[in-house]
Amino acid sequence: MEAIARENDLYNASLAGFEQARLDGEPAWLSELRRDAFARFTALGFPTTKEEAWRYTSVAPIAKRPFRPAAKESARLSRRPLPVPLPGGEGARFVFVNGRPAPELSRGSFGAGVVVTLREALRDRPEAVEAHLGRIAGFEKSAFTALNTAFLEDGAFILLPKDTVVEEPVHLVFLSAAGSEPVVSHTRVLVVAEANSQAKIIETYVGDSAYFTNAVTEIVCGDGAVVEHYKVQREGPLAFHVQTIQAAQERGSRFDSHNLCLGAALARTDINVLFQAEGGECSLNGLFVTAGAQHVDNHTLIDHARPHCTSRELYKGILDGKSRGVFHGKIVVRPDAQKTDAIQTNKNLLLSREALVNSTPALEILADDVKCRHGSTIGQLDASALFYLRARGLGEAEARAMLTYGFAADLTSRIRVPWIREEAEAFLGRSLARPSEAS
């Protein structure tokens, strides 16, 4: 505890940086929001494993390291060869480097969707930003969200006007690249899907150096809106990644989340959905694949606050080496959320003796006329299936890869953006075609 408390001082010392983060001519409400957030972060401090939500994930490696604010590095990066290829094929993309917009790497447009930087939105549509920023993802209970809000500099603002369907997926690429020192970037995304609008929104996180990404995404699904959200996180073995994705659903809206965690030293994602009106539907799909000494933690919360909402959740983990995985999925059904229909499933596949996963499904049901189910499994590759494939001529490594690919197939087949599905399958093929790290 003391060690962690000292680490907080490190961030206190960067208070000067916090003051600098203030944007030129930013509105008073934003300055106030930052101050509150910073005060809240100072009060909360970095979470410790004594807190239930962080029981299996120690953020000491993040708290201990002097990550510098990244913004100054970004301008230089865009001029040298990129550390990793940018994903997404030929499609339109909006690229951020170390949290800062990189127009020279961005291309294309997103049809009827308004896709601008947060700074531009603050200048051109301040009322739309003020109505939602910091109001969907609260920082009362989350030190990382508080930290992000306090240090918020820029990000993406996506507005889907009423009744518009944006065909081209809105692809946000967050590339991190440290210079000589490890850097931190507090990326922020705000999506406002107005009534009956529809879009696919993709966030990809890539990079190959030592850095810390602390991201917050807020999504408002208006009446009847349909938002399909993809998070593709594929970072290098030195990267630290924390993100909260918070969706608020209005009447009859639909939110589909696909969360692919394919890399980083330590990655923690919180995906929270709040049904704040009747008749909403959501699906949370997650796949995490880890090896070596990686640590991946996925927390989800589906808050059925209103009646007649449906949620479907499927998370799968594939763990090799000495890696650690955490799944914590909570479904809350509030007292008046009658006719709630919720199913949650978590399945985990351990490919080595030393891999470990902690799976905690949690249902909190306060209404009486509901349909709720949850289940969790942890297993290994089926020895009979492995023999069956080998008896047909497939090598052991190939047979293991095929079974593992099959394990993930119900998730990959749900991905409706072809390049993401192909990339996920290729990733599974590549990382699984090698012999397991099993002893």
Place this chain on the structure above:
Amino acid sequence: MLLEIKDLHASVGGNEILKGVDLSVNEGEVHAIMGPNGSGKSTLAHVLAGRPGYEVTKGQVLYKGQNLLAMSPEIRAREGIFLAFQYPVEIPGVSNVYFLKNAVNAIRKHRGEPELDAMDFLKLTREKAKLVDIDEDLIKRPVNEGFSGGEKKRNEIFQMAVLNPTLAILDETDSGLDIDALRTVASGVNQLRSPKRSMIVVTHYQRLLNYIVPDFLHVLVDGRIALSGGKELALELEEKGYAWVEKEPPAPRLGARV
């Protein structure tokens, strides 16, 4: 001689199941192995296919003159051994075609043959699907997932047809089949009989042998071949039951080759 089993002893989980099996199979021959429950029929089939956990404690098996027991299961398969499973395994998320195309090409690569492309493979599967009257939809579905018992067994014979083995071992392929499914499966097997392909047909019941008529029949009792003979031995067994062999092993019959 294609396969030569000499004094084979094998244990599963520390229990000795095979206690000295001797069996020789020539090219193109079909041998039936019958025997009561627990006699070691399935163990023999699995030992030949190389199932991990089946420990050979004594004896040897020569396949094409080579030490079969030193080969991994996949090398045995690539060398032409095929085991039709008594309980085919379900592989969720992996389609039959994807699985089988990889298997075919692993075998072709081993033999120094060029890999089949998608078109050639499709042609091959269409042709072989007719053999066992298997639905094309079934071929595209995940391996055995949600298949009925009959569909699973037909899928085994379909795979056998596609993989074109030199030695096919059918482990109780008849179990759980109604008479129509049995006829279909047996007809598929019979069409695959050839002077270049040998078969070992393991079964508990004589019924299958009405449809797949063997050249030789062996009765396995307590881990040893207690009796060998021609196909007519099946009828005698049907009539007298396994107890006849178990109590007092009769003398070898005419036509037997031990």
